[in-house]
Amino acid sequence: xxxxxxxLVAVVLSTMTLAACSSGTAASSTVKLGLNYELSGDVSTxxxxxxxxIEMAVAEINAAGGVLGKQIELVKADNKSQxxxxxxxxxxxxxxxxxxxxxxxxxxxxxxxxxxxxxENKVPLISASATAxxxxxxxxxxxxxxxxxxxxxxxxxxVTMANFAFNELKFTKAAILRDxxxxxxxxxxxxxxxxxxxxxxxxVGEQAYQAKDSDFKTLLTSIKAANPEVLFVPGYYEEVGLIxxxxxxxxxxxxxxxxxxxxxxxxxxxxxAQALENVYYSNHYTSSDTTPEVVKFKEAxxxxxxxxxxxxxxLGYDMAYMVADAIKRAGAADPVKxxxxxxxTKDFKGITGNLTMDAFHxxxxxxxxxxxxxxVPTYFLKQQP
Numbered sequence: 001x002x003x004x005x006x007x008l009v010a011v012v013l014s015t016m017t018l019a020a021c022s023s024g025t026a027a028s029s030t031v032k033l034g035l036n037y038e039l040s041g042d043v044s045t046x047x048x049x050x051x052x053x054i055e056m057a058v059a060e061i062n063a064a065g066g067v068l069g070k071q072i073e074l075v076k077a078d079n080k081s082q083x084x085x086x087x088x089x090x091x092x093x094x095x096x097x098x099x100x101x102x103x104x105x106x107x108x109x110x111x112x113x114x115x116x117x118x119x120e121n122k123v124p125l126i127s128a129s130a131t132a133x134x135x136x137x138x139x140x141x142x143x144x145x146x147x148x149x150x151x152x153x154x155x156x157x158x159v160t161m162a163n164f165a166f167n168e169l170k171f172t173k174a175a176i177l178r179d180x181x182x183x184x185x186x187x188x189x190x191x192x193x194x195x196x197x198x199x200x201x202x203x204v205g206e207q208a209y210q211a212k213d214s215d216f217k218t219l220l221t222s223i224k225a226a227n228p229e230v231l232f233v234p235g236y237y238e239e240v241g242l243i244x245x246x247x248x249x250x251x252x253x254x255x256x257x258x259x260x261x262x263x264x265x266x267x268x269x270x271x272x273a274q275a276l277e278n279v280y281y282s283n284h285y286t287s288s289d290t291t292p293e294v295v296k297f298k299e300a301x302x303x304x305x306x307x308x309x310x311x312x313x314x315l316g317y318d319m320a321y322m323v324a325d326a327i328k329r330a331g332a333a334d335p336v337k338x339x340x341x342x343x344x345t346k347d348f349k350g351i352t353g354n355l356t357m358d359a360f361h362x363x364x365x366x367x368x369x370x371x372x373x374x375x376v377p378t379y380f381l382k383q384q385p
Contacts, residue, residue, distance in 0.1 A: 029071075030073035031066070031072050031073065031327060032073050033099055033101055033102075033103055034077070034101070034103065035054065035076040035102075035103050035104055036079055036104040037050060037078065037104045037105055038078075038080070038105060038110065039076075039078035039079075040081065041080045041081025041082060042212075043081050043106060044081060045264045046129060047079075047104070047106045049310055049316065050128055050312045051076065051316060053318075054074070054103060054319065056301060057317045057324075058072045058320050061320070061321070061324050067327045067328055068328065068333060072324065075093060075099055077089040077092065079110060081110070082110075083110055083113035086111075086114045087114055087117060090113075090114035090125070093123075094118055094120075094121035094123045100327070100338060101123060101124040101125070101126060101335065102114070102125045103126055103127075103316075103319060103320070103323065104128075106127070106129045106130070106312075107129070108131060108132035108135055108154075109184070111125070111127045111135050115144060119145065122146060122335055124146050124335055124338050124339045125146060125147050126147075126150060126319060127149055127150070127151070128149075128151055128315035128316055131157060132153070132154055132184055132187050133153045133155050135149060143359070144361070145339065146339055147361060148342050148357065149362050150355060150363055152363060153362055154184060154191060154259070155187065156367065157191070158188045158190065158191025158193075158194075158195065158234070158259070159192075159195045160369070160383055161259065161369075162191070162192045162199065163195060163199070164257070165196060165257060166199040166200070166201050171201070172202065173201065173228050173229045174192075174230045174231070174232055175203070175205040175223045175226055175231050176193070176203060176231075177206075177207050177216070177219060177220070177233050177235075178207075178209075178233075178234055180209065181210045182211060184261060188259055189232075205223045205225075207219040207222055209243075211239065212239075214239075217250060220243070220250050224251070229255075230255045230256075231252070231256050232256075232257045233257070236261040237267040237270070238266070240267065240271075241266065241268075241269070241271040242270060242271070244256055244271045244276060245271045245272060245275045248274070253278070255280065256278065256279045256280075257280050258279070258282075259281055259283075260281070260282060260284060262279075263312065263377070264310075277372065279372040280372075281369070281370055282367050282368070283369075283377070284352045284367070285310075285314040285315065285351060285353075286311070287310070289368075293349070293351060294351055297317065322348050322355065323342070325345075326338055329341040329344070343357055344357070353365045353366045366383065366384050369383065
């Protein structure tokens with residue numbers, strides 16, 4: 001009886017060991033990267049664009065042998081452009097799916113919702129488009145150890161556009177129409193206002209709307225009465241398109257300035273090409289750039305997707321390659337080692353420019369300013385950091 005029991009225990013333990021080994025082998029046969037993106041909902045063009053770029057990069061990386069001899073596996077989830085779902089997706093990716101890193105979400109608000117689960121489970125979270133300053137810094141100004149950005153911050157964009165308005169366009173009177181429900185819009189407003197007034201300009205009018213508003217005529221009428229030379233609209237394309245269209249209908253034809261939230265094909269659909277004349281915005285990239293690496297990327301993307309890549313495509317593409325590079329430098333598909341390698345990133349050459357990670361987990365890189373001409377965003381100038 002004892003001998004039979006011992007034999008049974010040995011068989012069970014052997015089976016469990018084999019199963020564990022089999023499971024471990026399967027788990028380690030790929031490098032899992034989680035995608036937490038807005039694939040439906042209000043800002044789905046951002047999420048879809050980033051994922052398109054990431055998937056193209058990963059396909060290239062895998063075709064070239066992957067990383068550390070393994071293929072990259074993408075675990076993709078839709079956060080529906082909602083903060084609560086962004087948090088849920090982050091938790092699932094970090095705990096159930098056991099990813100090495102989480103890429104995304106796209107917007108600052110959704111990243112803030114997603115980062116607690118990433119930090120708690122010590123899984124690096126990298127966003128290519130969350131531009132709020134407090135994404136990588138907590139309320140005490142301390143760096144969030146496991147959170148990184150590959151895009152410049154709102155403060156940099158706000159400073160850039162204030163300098164552009166005052167020094168390049170030679171305007172001294174600006175008005176602002178901001179989204180009162182968006183951290184992104186609030187951050188841009190703050191940095192633009194501080195820089196513009198410090199330079200010697202004045203904010204002659206400031207109004208606020210809420211996300212999903214569709215009638216801005218009362219606010220724009222008030223702004224028009226203030227007689228500004230330029231209008232700064234730090235918002236997302238859905239509302240911005242309507243704002244610009246209604247501003248032109250009211251005869252408010254001053255230049256309109258914005259940031260990367262303008263970057264969507266839907267902006268043209270909503271506002272129309274004529275209304276978008278005299279519109280400028282800061283961005284991370286433009287397909288009209290003629291450097292060899294951008295031309296090569298543009299041709300390859302166009303061949304694969306039947307259209308020129310936008311900034312979100314390029315940002316996603318760069319982020320995927322940067323993460324793969326960091327995994328190689330880490331020497332293991334290990335979240336903690338990857339975190340350290342990401343922090344040490346220096347002179348990474350991407351489509352959107354060279355990138356060095358600073359001490360606050362923000363990139364040091366150039367910003368591009370685009371001018372919309374005949375409905376097409378066109379390279380205007382590049383400002384170095």
